[in-house]
Amino acid sequence: xxxxxxxxxxxxxxxxxxxxxxxxxxxxxxxxxxxxxxxxxxxxxxxxxxxxxxxxxxxxxxxxxxxxxxxxxxxxxxxxxxxxxxxxxxxxxxxxxxxxxxxxxxxxxxxxxxxxxxxxxxxxxxxxxxxxxxxxxxxxxxxxxxxxxxxxxxxxxxxxxxx
Amino acid sequence: xxxxxxxxxxxxxxxxxxxxxxxxxxxxxxxxxxxxxxxxxxxxxxxxxxxxxxxxxxxxxxxxxxxxxxxxxxxxxxxxxxxxxxxxxxxxxxxxxxxxxxxxxxxxxxxxxxxxxxxxxxxxxxxxxxxxxxxxxxxxxxxxxxxxxxxxxxxxxxxxxxxxxxxxxxxxxxxxxxxxxxxxxxxxxxxxxxxxxxxxxxxxxxxxxxxxxxxxxxxxxxxxxxxxxxxxxxxxxxxxxxxxxxxxxxxxxxxxxxxxxxxxxxxxxxxxxxxxxxxxxxxxxxxxxxxxxxxxxxxxxxxxxxxxxxxxxxxxxxxxxxxxxxxxxxxxxxxxxxxxxxxxxxxxxxxxxxxxxxxxxxxxxxxxxxxxxxxxxxxxxxxxxxxxxxxxxxxxxxxxxxxxxxxxxxxxxxxxxxx
Numbered sequence: 001x002x003x004x005x006x007x008x009x010x011x012x013x014x015x016x017x018x019x020x021x022x023x024x025x026x027x028x029x030x031x032x033x034x035x036x037x038x039x040x041x042x043x044x045x046x047x048x049x050x051x052x053x054x055x056x057x058x059x060x061x062x063x064x065x066x067x068x069x070x071x072x073x074x075x076x077x078x079x080x081x082x083x084x085x086x087x088x089x090x091x092x093x094x095x096x097x098x099x100x101x102x103x104x105x106x107x108x109x110x111x112x113x114x115x116x117x118x119x120x121x122x123x124x125x126x127x128x129x130x131x132x133x134x135x136x137x138x139x140x141x142x143x144x145x146x147x148x149x150x151x152x153x154x155x156x157x158x159x160x161x162x163x
Numbered sequence: 164x165x166x167x168x169x170x171x172x173x174x175x176x177x178x179x180x181x182x183x184x185x186x187x188x189x190x191x192x193x194x195x196x197x198x199x200x201x202x203x204x205x206x207x208x209x210x211x212x213x214x215x216x217x218x219x220x221x222x223x224x225x226x227x228x229x230x231x232x233x234x235x236x237x238x239x240x241x242x243x244x245x246x247x248x249x250x251x252x253x254x255x256x257x258x259x260x261x262x263x264x265x266x267x268x269x270x271x272x273x274x275x276x277x278x279x280x281x282x283x284x285x286x287x288x289x290x291x292x293x294x295x296x297x298x299x300x301x302x303x304x305x306x307x308x309x310x311x312x313x314x315x316x317x318x319x320x321x322x323x324x325x326x327x328x329x330x331x332x333x334x335x336x337x338x339x340x341x342x343x344x345x346x347x348x349x350x351x352x353x354x355x356x357x358x359x360x361x362x363x364x365x366x367x368x369x370x371x372x373x374x375x376x377x378x379x380x381x382x383x384x385x386x387x388x389x390x391x392x393x394x395x396x397x398x399x400x401x402x403x404x405x406x407x408x409x410x411x412x413x414x415x416x417x418x419x420x421x422x423x424x425x426x427x428x429x430x431x432x433x434x435x436x437x438x439x440x441x442x443x444x445x446x447x448x449x450x451x452x453x454x455x456x457x458x459x460x461x462x463x464x465x466x467x468x469x470x471x472x473x474x475x476x477x478x479x480x481x482x483x484x485x486x487x488x489x490x491x492x493x494x495x496x497x498x499x500x501x502x503x504x505x506x507x508x509x510x511x512x513x514x515x516x517x518x519x520x521x522x523x524x525x526x527x528x529x530x531x532x533x534x535x536x537x538x539x540x541x542x543x544x545x546x547x548x549x550x551x552x553x554x555x556x557x558x559x560x561x562x563x564x565x566x567x568x569x570x571x572x573x574x575x576x577x578x579x580x581x582x
């Protein structure tokens with residue numbers, strides 16, 4: 001023991017000094033540093049959690065927006081197609097109406113023309129029959145009962161016109 | 164690139180330094196150079212006493228204790244600076260300490276799970292302490308600056324310890340003389356370094372080589388046979404003051420100068436005449452690396468083992484942990500295993516002590532030897548090696564404490580199941 005230099009006083013001095021070093025370091029170094037490491041770890045964890053939450057929220061709101069945009073787009077599409085449809089409908093309706101009206105007008109005109117023609121024919125026939133009677137009476141020189149002969153002439157004229 | 168003047172100058176100066184250091188060192192000394200060498204310092208396994216107190220109690224202050232206190236002071240100051248205004252975003256010293264802490268926290272969790280955190284203060288204190296002790300031992304001036312123990316003090320010291328202190332008679336003053344004579348006779352060839360006196364400072368000049376150790380007989384001016392005669396005279400009853408040879412020797416030893424020329428024990432050369440009249444003594448360094456003293460390493464080992472036993476008892480209970488060592492309930496084999504475990508605890512302490520001490524002490528000797536072989540450059544690579552060994556040893560000491568702690572808090576039954 002002596003040759004190695006182990007002696008009680010030296011050993012006790014070193015041991016007590018080392019224990020004092022341990023106690024001081026535990027108070028001065030270990031406490032603050034490990035609590036600081038703990039605080040920092042907690043803080044980092046917290047920040048990570050917050051970041052995760054914020055990211056999730058952002059994702060959610062983006063999704064919601066996307067959905068809303070889709071809905072709006074669909075609605076717009078629908079509106080446009082509705083409008084187009086109703087315009088189309090309106091157009092065909094109007095067209096139909098116009099066609100009908102024009103047909104009506106044409107019909108009316110035709111009818112009027114017909115009427116006019118009938119009237120003209122009748123008047124012509126009337127004139128013509130009286131002309132024929134007067135001419136025939138002159139030719140025959142015999143008085144003929146105007147009424148009886150008129151029927152006869154009408155029949156003749158009818159046959160003539162229908163020919 | 165090799166022909167640039169800058170490179171040539173650099174290369175030449177490196178080569179010149181190398182040649183100078185080879186020639187100037189112990190290698191060159193055998194060819195008659197050795198102008199940079201001094202005598203090898205006396206390497207003592209035990210720490211040297213720098214200062215001793217005799218009253219009210221006797222206490223020897225060792226140079227390793229001084230170094231231990233300086234290392235303590237350094238660690239305390241560093242940790243005070245590191246934690247003085249501790250910040251969430253670390254910088255400087257705080258960073259370094261946090262790095263060490265984080266490393267040990269991670270390692271401890273790997274080795275022993277969440278419970279291993281309780282080991283950390285002890286483990287980190289051991290790491291930082293041992294690291295500081297190891298590294299501060301490499302500083303220049305450690306082991307080379309000190310006071311000189313005069314030859315008289317040396318003789319006095321040696322007549323008090325060792326086997327020479329046991330010879331003697333009933334008369335106290337006679338016994339003291341006989342002890343001193345015993346030292347003079349047996350250590351007559353012990354060499355003392357020859358110094359140049361430069362006023363307040365004593366310097367060991369370069370180039371003296373190994374021949375600069377004057378033997379005790381050349382300082383006392385006696386032959387070992389003479390001492391035998393004087394001893395006989397004293398034993399036959401003559402008073403010490405009446406023997407003129409003894410008085411002369413005592414005076415010579417007191418003055419501590421080289422009286423006679425002497426032969427160098429290594430090569431038989433007669434010492435230079437200029438050494439006559441120069442003062443002699445032995446260097447007692449003020450500082451010695453704290454971990455190159457067995458007391459320090461044993462103290463740290465005891466601290467570590469006490470901590471380990473404390474953890475074991477506190478987590479397994481007195482019965483659970485004590486049952487590892489004293490266990491008669493499971494037959495004689497388990498009882499024997501328990502005794503082996505008990506011895507194992509002591510073996511751990513011893514291996515802790517001598518692993519650190521051996522490594523650091525050997526490193527010190529390597530540095531000294533390299534300093535004498537290649538005076539200017541020899542130390543540089545080995546200082547790097549010592550820095551590495553220092554951190555490795557600190558790491559091993561703290562890691563083993565951690566592992567033994569984890570083993571101590573593991574229940575015995577569970578341990579057996581794994582086997």
